[in-house]
Amino acid sequence: MENLYNRRRIADEVYFTSVTDNKFKINRISVIFITDLSDRASCNAVIPRLLSKCSEDFDTMAKLNKKLAGLYSANITWSVKADGDYQICELSAAVLGNRYALEGEDILREALKILIGCIFRPYFENGRFPSQSLEIEKQNQIDDNDAEINDKTSYAYYKAYSEAFRGEPAEIRWGGTNEQVEAINGDSALETYRRLIDETRVEIICVGESKFEGVEKMFEDAFSAVGRKPECFTATKLSSVKPEVSRITETLDIEQSKLVMIFKTGLRKKYPLMVMQHLYGGTESSKLFSIVREKMSLCYYCFSRLGYAKGFVSTECGVDHDNLVKTEAECLNQLSEIAKGNFTDDEVTKVKLYIINLMRSGLDTVSGVASKCLSGILYPENAISIDEMSDRINAVTREEIIEAAQSLKLDTVYILDTNKKEEAAQ
DSSP: OHHHHOOEEEETTEEEEEEEOTTOSEEEEEEEEEEEOSTTHHHHHHHHHHHTTOOSSSOSHHHHHHHHHTTTSOEEEEEEEEETTEEEEEEEEEEEOGGGOTTOOOHHHHHHHHHHHHHHSOOOBTTBOOHHHHHHHHHHHHHHHHHHHHSHHHHHHHHHHHHHTTTSGGGSOTTOOHHHHHTOOHHHHHHHHHHHHHTSEEEEEEEESSOOTTHHHHHHHHHHTSOOOOOOOOOOOOOOOOSSOEEEEEEESOSSEEEEEEEEOOOOOHHHHHHHHHHHHTSTTSHIIIIIIIITOOOSEEEEEEETTTTEEEEEEEEOGGGHHHHHHHHHHHHHHHHTTOSOHHHHHHHHHHHHHHHHHGGGSHHHHHHHHHHHHHSGGGOSOHHHHHHHHHTOOHHHHHHHHHHOEEEEEEEEEETTHHHHHO
8 A cells, every 4th residue: 555655654643644645626635534433432432523624723603614714615524434343533624726726826835724623622621621512512423313214215224234243343333322422521521532643543635636744743843742652453244144044024104115134245256246246236237126126027126245244245125015025035046046157258347347437437536546556554455556457347247246246145134114004904
């Protein structure tokens, strides 16, 4: 990764990566805190929200936004997500390239100073985050948690996923639970903030038209002033398949039932798994979509996804209650057909072209390039160029696709069933 993206260590478990590409008109500087998913997830998720709103230099959100607007509508954004066994908390600044500044201003440096201020000099009242701000961001996190629950497709996937990885860090949601959010107070928020700054692994990723001269030094100075005591960084682990398939059915007042199946694999061949998964349910010409949904009309939607880090493939369907058994059986059958080699070379060629185009289009934005960098940092097998990835995808053989399909073992079946089935039958 260091050779591909010029990544280098600038402090204890703090790394700096920069990618310069003149096709972009903006620059994006991301500071990414990486830690294990744990019972601290809720508090970790709230901190970036607080940091993005103000700082010692701009003690209100209005003042911060006014300053950013004066920098050609620069912005400070936050994000929190789960990735395998990791929780990833990010604070980013996006700003127009200096070459477009009307009077030659160094707007990159100004935006960087604001970002560093937000991270290292947050606005405190009596040594704590302002209580009103904390309560607002806690409620925002609860609203986000509830939004995921109210989206039944997302809810069903999460329930299946958490059951599949029960007892592992990956079981934990990126934002924890509402009960954990409600329990956050001034002391725990401050403790969590200090832990993120002092103990987590940090990746700084800069992408844009700039050469980012001086940026590395500013971050090096900022982190050198912190008493860093980094925690032990553990890699995401593969999950073992359960001795018996775990089956869970939950009934809710919904119009459409949901079926989610989680398959696990111990196969560590990324590109054969990727091609196989897209052939199975990753495109509109896939087996799940073209046969289960279109030809047999068993479901409203039907697709699969690959979670390579944890070694799983999911199958997700929206279906009428009366078709649940048939849909599950046919999804299993289509996977079995691939495992038997019942697919054409033309199907494989189309899938490979689709994957390669998807990967290349992901590099059309600064955020896409940053995501590619982070993926290569967290998972060394991804630390290769798009051209090399394309070559590896094109090199996947029929035998490897069959092997990938045969490696999948059913681990979890989750059904979110409608309670309207009796009414429909009358």
